[in-house]
Amino acid sequence: MMTKYAAQPEPVYLNPEAVARAVGGKARGNKVTCHAPGHRKGSPEVSITVDPSAPRGLLVHCFSGEDPVEVKDWVLRMCGEPDFSPGVKSDRTQPTSHLRLVHKEEPPRAFSDRHLIAQGYRHAVTYDYADANGEVVFEVLRYEHDTLAKTFIQRRPDGHGGYLAGRGEPILYRIPDIAANTEDPVFVVEGEKDADRLASLGFLATTVPNGSWPEELSALSGRRVFVLADNDATGDKKSKLAAEKLAGIATVSCIDLPGLLEKQDVSDWLDAGNDADALVALCSSADPIPANDNEPSAPAFSIFDWTVDRFVGEAPAVEYLVDGVMPLGVPGMVAAMGDTGKSYAMLELHRRVSFGSSMYAPPVFGGKVIAEGVSVMVTSEDDRGEVHRRIASLDPHGERHTSAGKRMIVVPMPSAGGARAYWKEDRKHGLIETDDFKRLCDQLKSIDGLRLVTFDPLASFAHLPLNEDPAAGQFVCTSIGRLTSETGATILTAHHMRKLQKPIETLGDARDAIRGSSALVDGLRWVYAMWPADESRAKRVCKTLGIEFSPGKVVLGGVVKANGAARRVVTTYVRNEFGLLVDRTAGLSASAPPQGDLLQALAMAIGAAAAAGSPFTKTGAGGLFEMKERLPDELKALSKGRIDHLATQALEQGAVVRAAAKGEKTAKWLDVPGGMFAIGLGNFNTGSPR
Known part of the structure; x- marks a missing residue:
């Protein structure tokens, strides 16, 4: 049956200046920046792209950790629009309240420089930007002043002997020269003055108007290009931008001219006594920047190399970071609602991976940390002071000041230059991994014993x-997956969950509440969700544990996605005096398990025993009642008939399965779906009942 696709929404044209006024920000082109709600100091935390093709005409990014959809709702409300729902078009047929934002095309204006002349500027030179046929498309006019800095304005022919203000789409400078000579290299410089100076020496040279690179760069396709930057920070940025724009189009080298003072350029270098021969000699020894297109492709493979007879011997056991719950060396996610405490819990996970974990420590993320090594956490939400306070509360004995401290790396981005974009969209190349991400990957790959990255x-x-x-979601997941395979570490991302109208009852409900497209969850191999317990359940838990109830005190969590063996049970966390979530599932009685009865506790005990290589049987010498000293307290006091009835219920509901050990034919051992015995790979520990 043919799939019926939803009609694309009509484009929405908004005026960036009006959007900026509505949110109290600043507009630059089609970009608007502003502070997020509740923020007033420092750099703007919200970036808004005004794009007619985007849902509701806006793309909103928030870099301070707030829920991005809630931030978009705030932007729309400030503009007088209803809240945003992904994939749902506004039901307004006549959006009268935002008509003031609708962009109207301004009529062309006649060119005038009277405002500059009135200030004492004088017209110094005109630079013609012509197409390959020599027809002038627009002009850049340079104005100079006796005491003020030089300035430039642009104009274009109106077709009637006059000029209109502005230039339209940019093109390269001196295209006719480049088109007429396809053999010589081309120099890219920062301004028309420098390009003309090089041209006077017989070189091919070009620049772009006001730093704006055109989309059309075919004139440089396949050419040898040398980029000559001015000697300052702006020059470095423009040189890097030129190399990025020409990557895959031309063979590019960036040349540092020796002996330049701050802010000097190639014209100054030539005025200092250097000549054309010196420039040629300098460029001849320059290595080209490797282009993305020149990177080696993945080696070819043959499907006939992968017949199943190559898998000989004993299959490798699954390695875990958190025993039976979180595999080692997989890309994953921890998703939670706002103010749940996921970041603190993840910091504790890093501490245990790097410092080791006591056998008496409560579980973290549903199990015991069994893989130790180096961990790296990159956080954009907490500054150096907050990280210090949290580490101090987690490490009261000062283990961070021993050799173990070198194994735990926590980078507070607000104190390390601000959050960086690791994945973004480039106008030319589409979705890309940024240079910042590639540099981070190189550092991570150099770490021996890396176990966890967040x-x-x-x-x-x-x-x-x-x-x-x-x-976009699939691109990020693929990128993280590749880094996982290159480092062998578990790589986690923290993400948001939606606030729902009704309480989350099951792990399936929790999975559905994760923000974003399904590609985010589907593209990762392991996902853990955390959400606050509803008030009645939280009060019941607090009463059972004998602690005082407060809002947000009790949080539930569990694995909602796993490609492979992982215990899928709901864990109950209680926030301690420092705000850290502590697993208190084992201390709850029959009235407290979040799924309403003792089946939850029984399934968890059965799964843990099987994962430890000592599985239960339903009855007999290894039976649940016969081995009840290994069960949690809430089950130990039950009669044999009650335990047998619970086991029967668990089997009927699929919470528990019968399984055969490796090499056995009889399915008598109990395990949870997806456990090692359940998938036929279970091994017994020495001394376990057989």
Whole structure:
């Protein structure tokens, strides 16, 4: 049956200046920046792209950790629009309240320089930008002043002997020269003056108007290009931008001219006594920048090399970071509602991976940390002071001041230069991994014994519409998966969950509440969700544990996605005096398990025993009642008939399965679905009952 696709929404044209006024920000082109709600100091935390093709005419990114959809709701409300729902078009047929934002095309204006002349400027020179046929497309006019800095304005022919203000789309400078000579190399410089100076020496040279690179660069396709930057920070940025724009189009080298003072350029270098021969000699020894297109492709493979007879001997056991719950060496996600405490819990996970974990420590993320090594956490939400306070509360005995401290790396981005974009969309190349991400990957790959890496939160590092575009979500997941395979570490991202109208009852409900397109969850191999317990359940838990109830005190969590063996049970967390979530599932009685009865506790005990290589049987010498000293307290006091009835219920509901050990034919051992015995790979520990 043919799939019926939803009609694309009509384009929405908004005026960036009006949007900026509505949110109290600043507009630059089609970009608007502003502070997020509740923020007033420092750099703007919200970036808004005014794009007619985007849902409701806006793409909104927030770099301070707030829920991106809630921030978009705030922007729309400030503009007088209803809240945003991904994939749902506004039901307004006549959006009268935002008509003041609708962009109207301004009529062309006649060119005038009277404002500059009135200030004492004088017209110094005109630079013609012509197409390959020599027809002038627009002009850049340079104005000079006795005491003020030089300035430039642009104009274009109106077809009647006059000029209109502005230039239209940019083109390269001196295209006719480049088109007429396809053999010589081309020099890219920062301004028309420098390009003309090089041309006077017989070189091919070009620049772009006001730093604006055109989309059309075919004139430089296949050419040898040398980029000559001015000697300052701006020059470095423009040189790097030129190399990026020409990557895959031309063979590019960036040349540092020796002996330049701050802010000097190639004209100054020539005025200092250097000549054309010196420039040629300098460029002849320059190595080209490797282009993306020149990177080696993945080696070819043959499907006939992968017949199943190559898999000989004993299959490798699954390695875990958190025993039976979180595999080692997989890409994953921890998703939670706002103010749940996921970042603190993830920091504790890093501490245990790097410092080791006591056998008496409560579980973390549903199990015991069994893989130790180096961990790296990159957080954009907490500054150096907050990280210090949290580490101090987690490490009261000062283990961080021993050799173990070198194994735990926590980078507070607000104190390390601000959050960086690791994934973004480039106008020319589409979805890309940024240079910042590639540099980080190189550092991570150099670490021996790397076990865990976390990006918290994902939205601060992925400057992409993750909540709206499945392709963006899949791109980020693929990138993280590749880094996982290159490092062998578990790589986690922190992400948001939606606030629902009704309480989350099951792990399936929790999975459905994760923000963004399904590509985010589907593209990762392991996902853990955390959400606050509803008030009645939380009060019941607090009463059972004998602690005082307060809002947000009790949090539930569990694995909602796993490609492979992982215990899928709901864990109950209680916030301690420092705000850290502590697993208290084992201490709850029959009235407290979040799924309403003792089946939850029984399934968890059965799964843990099987994962430890000592599985239960339903009855007999290894039976649940016969081995009840290994069960949690809430089950130990039950009669044999009650335990047998619970086991029967668990089997009927699929919470528990019968399984055969490796090499056995009889399915008598109990395990949870997806456990090692359940998939036929279970091994017994020495001394376990057989």
